[in-house]
Amino acid sequence: MKSDVMTRTAVQTPLTASADPMVEIRDLHVHFGTPRRQVQAVNGVDLTLARGEVLTILGESGSGKSVTLRSLMRLLPERKTRLTGSVRVDGQDVLAMSRRELSRFRGRTAAMIFQEPMLAFDPVFTVGDQIAETVCRHEGVSRREGLARALELFDRVRIPSAKRRLANYPYELSGGMSQRAMIALALSCRPKLLLADEPTTALDATVQIQILLLLRELQRELGMSVIFVTHDMGVANEISDRIAVMYAGRLVETGAVDSVIAQPRHPYTLGLMHSRASGELRGQRLSAIPGAPPDMSAPPPGCAFAPRCPHADATCTQALPGMSELGDGHRAACWRLGETAS
Amino acid sequence: MSTYFLKRILYVVPITLAVSFFCFSLVHLSPGDPMDAVVSADAPREVVAMVERAYGFDRPLPEQFALWVSRALQGDLGLSAANGRAVTAEVFAALKNTLLLALAASLIGFTLGCTFGLLAGYWQGSLLDRLVTGFAVGGVSVPHYWLGMLLVIVFSVELNWLPSSGAGPGSSNDWAFEWAYLRHLILPAVTLSVIPMGVVTRTVRAMVAEILAHEFVEALRAKGLAEKRVFLHVVKNVAPTALAVMGLQLGYLLGGSILVETVFSWPGTGLLLNNAIFQRDLPILQGTILVLALFFVLLNLIVDLAQARLDPRIQRS
Numbered sequence: 001m002k003s004d005v006m007t008r009t010a011v012q013t014p015l016t017a018s019a020d021p022m023v024e025i026r027d028l029h030v031h032f033g034t035p036r037r038q039v040q041a042v043n044g045v046d047l048t049l050a051r052g053e054v055l056t057i058l059g060e061s062g063s064g065k066s067v068t069l070r071s072l073m074r075l076l077p078e079r080k081t082r083l084t085g086s087v088r089v090d091g092q093d094v095l096a097m098s099r100r101e102l103s104r105f106r107g108r109t110a111a112m113i114f115q116e117p118m119l120a121f122d123p124v125f126t127v128g129d130q131i132a133e134t135v136c137r138h139e140g141v142s143r144r145e146g147l148a149r150a151l152e153l154f155d156r157v158r159i160p161s162a163k164r165r166l167a168n169y170p171y172e173l174s175g176g177m178s179q180r181a182m183i184a185l186a187l188s189c190r191p192k193l194l195l196a197d198e199p200t201t202a203l204d205a206t207v208q209i210q211i212l213l214l215l216r217e218l219q220r221e222l223g224m225s226v227i228f229v230t231h232d233m234g235v236a237n238e239i240s241d242r243i244a245v246m247y248a249g250r251l252v253e254t255g256a257v258d259s260v261i262a263q264p265r266h267p268y269t270l271g272l273m274h275s276r277a278s279g280e281l282r283g284q285r286l287s288a289i290p291g292a293p294p295d296m297s298a299p300p301p302g303c304a305f306a307p308r309c310p311h312a313d314a315t316c317t318q319a320l321p322g323m324s325e326l327g328d329g330h331r332a333a334c335w336r337l338g339e340t341a342s
Numbered sequence: 343m344s345t346y347f348l349k350r351i352l353y354v355v356p357i358t359l360a361v362s363f364f365c366f367s368l369v370h371l372s373p374g375d376p377m378d379a380v381v382s383a384d385a386p387r388e389v390v391a392m393v394e395r396a397y398g399f400d401r402p403l404p405e406q407f408a409l410w411v412s413r414a415l416q417g418d419l420g421l422s423a424a425n426g427r428a429v430t431a432e433v434f435a436a437l438k439n440t441l442l443l444a445l446a447a448s449l450i451g452f453t454l455g456c457t458f459g460l461l462a463g464y465w466q467g468s469l470l471d472r473l474v475t476g477f478a479v480g481g482v483s484v485p486h487y488w489l490g491m492l493l494v495i496v497f498s499v500e501l502n503w504l505p506s507s508g509a510g511p512g513s514s515n516d517w518a519f520e521w522a523y524l525r526h527l528i529l530p531a532v533t534l535s536v537i538p539m540g541v542v543t544r545t546v547r548a549m550v551a552e553i554l555a556h557e558f559v560e561a562l563r564a565k566g567l568a569e570k571r572v573f574l575h576v577v578k579n580v581a582p583t584a585l586a587v588m589g590l591q592l593g594y595l596l597g598g599s600i601l602v603e604t605v606f607s608w609p610g611t612g613l614l615l616n617n618a619i620f621q622r623d624l625p626i627l628q629g630t631i632l633v634l635a636l637f638f639v640l641l642n643l644i645v646d647l648a649q650a651r652l653d654p655r656i657q658r659s
Contacts, residue, residue: 073564075564103563105566111565119556120558124653137567137571138566185565186565
């Protein structure tokens, strides 16, 4: 509710490495539900994204990665959500925005692409109109000018026979094509920050690569900052500069993509790496992480991964580990980092 | 696009034939001899034979049907068995009144139903939602002849604000858009509007709630549209269903207003049917049912075509 947003605890934000970051999240908590049963989806996330940087938030379903992403635009249902902490995007305090400021910010400063492009378009309007509508909303131009912009964008995201496609309804496009259209929509007002919620998960493997390459190319051309949410390590490796691994509503490991993938230090990240099929492991059995993520309506007091962790001891189940600096911005939250060093 | 429309229009032909066959069969399916209503039991045999010939009852059934259809196509539905007047004229005079009543009732019911449904669905779970939903359930559940009588007792008998019966001052059957006539319309129209109001409210509420849960609504908000504009998207998604429900309701109102028309002595098809049933006036029954059924078919056609224009996906399926 709005009052919750207004009465949130003021958090002093320490200045980090980059002086003017695109995104700065401090101690973000997101709780859903009624007073009787609360789900603590996100529990104290700190995250900074520099301008022009591409970050991947990696995690399994229910880890809070999509919720964190949606908090950046305050897209979660207001009546059922309690947001605390601080979220700043492009210097603006997102949690303090009025409804009007928020709608001006959404789509213009930050834009989002969704997991299921087919479901993210209104089925009874043409895709061209849905893009034009956004341009009209933010730039006050006519529908005709909006459609001209849409045509430009369709060419840019390489949709064949763009002009004809603008007049199509969403159900007339294929999955890959509608994700391209979704990207065109997201880019229509030249956002500074692009949020992508598993944009390739619903697509065929061959289309996935095309979409990833397209996104990377557009990001470089436009100099956007991008936050990518995925559970696919290959995707993270392909597109991002930095990775943040999330587990049970908290970041467990973060760092440059090469260093996290080459030398994962948190046992959860290690587990993820081992449960992945790759060339070198041909012929071996894939190892899965035993157990299941904790119930987020009653999270454990200590490290949430402890029950599934091969290295866990008494400390782990009692107290929450803080983030430790491992050098070069690579950080992990674990009590037993000494044992995971290779 | 046009193939769908063409197909849908051609589809009407077999339905119409089936409907007219059913209406024709009514005479022979109903218990008793249709002649009983026309001539008295003790009439001389020559008179019976003559009347039989006049009504065509002496010919074989298929021929009777063909004859009946060809006459009906020319606008001749025969003569009333009770008073000898032309059925076509009787039916259309009554249909005009029923149509007036049904349109007034659905205008009220549809407007209120859509408004209530949109509000309740948009603020689902709120106090407003619970009030409106309760009202809608009441509207669907209350027997409307009882509601009609209640309204008559309150507004005609006690308050003496509105007339309790007839379609206009005196026994005049020609309607005019004047207050003297409009005040006769109010009570029956309100009574009749309660059912479509309830049905439309519930349907629209459910649809709005369902559509708000779709991912595209979040996507609309994510691109920064004002809430008004998001609402517009929701309305356009609800419109085809709301329209279909209303079309069907209008059809039910045309055929189902028998009780309300009887309570208010409204000179429409309902009253006509009611009287025809008690007088065993089969030509009137046949004619009225045929005209009402064809009207229903036409209405469905219009609704389907309008729906297809609103929702492009329908033409595909």
